[in-house]
Amino acid sequence: MAYDFAPLFRSAIGFDRLAQLVDTAAQNPVSPSYPPYNIEKLSDARYVLTMAVAGFGPDDIELTVQDNTLIVAGRVAENTQDREMLHRGIATRAFERRFVLADHVVVEKADMTNGLLRIAVRQIVPEALKPRRIPISSGQVMGMEDAQPAPDSVAAPAMAAQPAACGCAA
Structure with missing residues (x-):
């Protein structure tokens, strides 16, 4: 038995495992007691x-x-070799x-x-999954240089510490 979760996935993010859990439960309707x-x-x-x-x-x-x-x-x-169970x-x-x-x-x-x-x-x-408040600024146009790297990114801070390779003055 398969369920269609498409309507749920239109408005929810990250519930991919829900379909797997429901399918597993449906395949094993009799659980041991x-x-x-x-x-x-x-x-x-x-x-x-x-x-x-x-x-x-x-x-x-x-x-x-x-x-x-x-x-x-x-x-x-x-x-039970030596025992007789009544x-x-x-x-x-x-x-x-x-x-x-x-x-x-x-x-x-x-x-x-x-x-x-x-x-x-x-x-x-x-x-990384705990709620965090995102500050909102006003009156500034955000360009690519203003965007902050993701907290999980390790390569971005290492590249920022190196001098620019284009030969321009910083």
């Missing part, structure tokens, strides 16, 4: 993902971040859960206590 988890918002930029992983130890769980996706996988080696109510089956992370979201740390895996996540907004 094991293990159960909570996502808690601690502040505007901090979150905690808590997963109930009874029967798993820290060595049985692998956390991976790849392409803005947090992958939590758990695998327990079956050791009832198995604690699930220790292998699992893999995927969580899509927004841009500039980093996984800070993870710990496990009392069968709960807690993963701390934080959104870090780069300085």
Whole structure:
């Protein structure tokens, strides 16, 4: 199932990943329910993902971040050679859960206590993406020499420090 985001893209800039996220969600309509988890918002930029992983130890769980996706996988080696199970109510089956992370979201740390895996996540907004006020001047015509280089440009300041190559006096 494909969606047409053309009307949205006419008035929005930078939402290219939205189409990818919706397509991914539409392709996987049935999400697994094991293990159960909570996502808690601690502040505007901090979150905690808590997963109930009874029967798993820290060595049985692998956390991976790849392409803005947090992958939590758990695998327990079956050791039922000497045991006869009359009832198995604690699930220790292998699992893999995927969580899509927004841009500039980093996984800070993870710990496990009392069968709960807690993963701390934080959104870090780069300085270049924070709002900044642009001063407006009046009565002056702006030419190319008045234009300021972009803050990410490294080559522009180095060229400005060199004398002009045209041979004119500065």
